Amino acid sequence: MAAISLRSIAPAFDLPGTDGATHSLDGLASSKALVVVFTCNHCPYAKAWEDRILDIGRDYKERDVSVVAINSNNAVEYPEDSFDAMKERATAKNYPIPYLYDESQAVARAYGAERTPEVFLFDADRNLRYHGLVDDDQDDSKVKNQYLRDAIEAVLDGKDPAETQTAAVGCTIKWK
Amino acid sequence: MDLNDRNPALKIDFLWYPECPSHPQAREMLKGVLRELDVEAEITEHVVETQAEADALAFPGSPTIRIEGADIDSDGAGSRPALTCRTYRWKDGRFQPLPERSLLVSAFHKATEARV
Numbered sequence: 001m002a003a004i005s006l007r008s009i010a011p012a013f014d015l016p017g018t019d020g021a022t023h024s025l026d027g028l029a030s031s032k033a034l035v036v037v038f039t040c041n042h043c044p045y046a047k048a049w050e051d052r053i054l055d056i057g058r059d060y061k062e063r064d065v066s067v068v069a070i071n072s073n074n075a076v077e078y079p080e081d082s083f084d085a086m087k088e089r090a091t092a093k094n095y096p097i098p099y100l101y102d103e104s105q106a107v108a109r110a111y112g113a114e115r116t117p118e119v120f121l122f123d124a125d126r127n128l129r130y131h132g133l134v135d136d137d138q139d140d141s142k143v144k145n146q147y148l149r150d151a152i153e154a155v156l157d158g159k160d161p162a163e164t165q166t167a168a169v170g171c172t173i174k175w176k
Numbered sequence: 177m178d179l180n181d182r183n184p185a186l187k188i189d190f191l192w193y194p195e196c197p198s199h200p201q202a203r204e205m206l207k208g209v210l211r212e213l214d215v216e217a218e219i220t221e222h223v224v225e226t227q228a229e230a231d232a233l234a235f236p237g238s239p240t241i242r243i244e245g246a247d248i249d250s251d252g253a254g255s256r257p258a259l260t261c262r263t264y265r266w267k268d269g270r271f272q273p274l275p276e277r278s279l280l281v282s283a284f285h286k287a288t289e290a291r292v
Contacts (some may be wrong), residue, residue, distance in 0.1 A: 042260065042263075043260065043261055043263075043273075044198075044237075044261050044262065044263035044271055044272060044273035045261060047263060047271035048270065048272050048273065049273055070259050077258075078258065078260070083221065138272065138273060139272065140270075169197055170197070170261075171195075171196060171260055171261045172195040172196075174260070
């Protein structure tokens with residue numbers, strides 16, 4: 001399954017969040033950029049990058065960048081990824097971003113997401129401007145390139161990101 | 177002490193799941209530690225591709241390394257068998273998809289001490 005191509009319009013979503021609210025693409029329409037991260041609870045790559053994703057959510061909130069995390073994994077086979085477990089994790093980690101449950105997996109399929117974590121960055125018009133990794137190493141002590149942060153800065157400056165595509169590294173999304 | 181003294185090659189089982197990208201790095205680390213410690217070892221690779229295989233091998237995730245049958249990380253060894261990447265908790269509290277190198281070295285020392 002191929003991911004949506006650069007400059008594609010963000011596929012719509014309307015999903016329940018761990019905060020008890022429903023979050024949709026339309027509801028986030030006014031922000032200057034939107035980051036959609038497919039992630040989950042159980043995957044060690046998702047865990048390794050989790051704090052960096054949450055930091056990006058905190059750091060860019062005041063600059064009007066929306067960040068949402070979506071878990072599309074099959075929770076029957078991977079109970080750590082159930083909606084209840086997501087709620088526990090979001091509470092324990094004090095998530096500053098919506099953590100959404102894509103139970104039908106339709107949103108992951110619409111984006112062509114394959115890994116956790118896998119990032120899609122959209123500009124103010126919701127055109128895809130960057131897709132792939134958060135940064136270049138799951139071990140945060142070895143990071144050299146902050147792909148997502150650099151791409152957000154470029155988008156906020158009205159420029160093209162230097163890197164527009166990187167190959168996401170992580171667990172595969174667990175399909176039903 | 178020479179880790180090879182009076183003993184045959186250590187038996188190592190290296191289990192991995194193809195959809196998890198950590199196994200090349202794990203294999204490289206394993207071979208590097210073997211070279212560093214100058215340990216003779218016989219590595220058997222097990223590619224785990226179905227849940228039935230995961231169940232049969234009690235495979236808690238990829239990569240899993242067993243030395244003389246003992247998992248290098250007893251904390252995660254008993255996790256539910258699953259086709260996924262394995263989480264290792266490092267000494268500094270971080271969660272990572274690879275074992276810490278020092279954990280592997282320590283496991284080799286334990287394995288060789290147990291045979292003396």
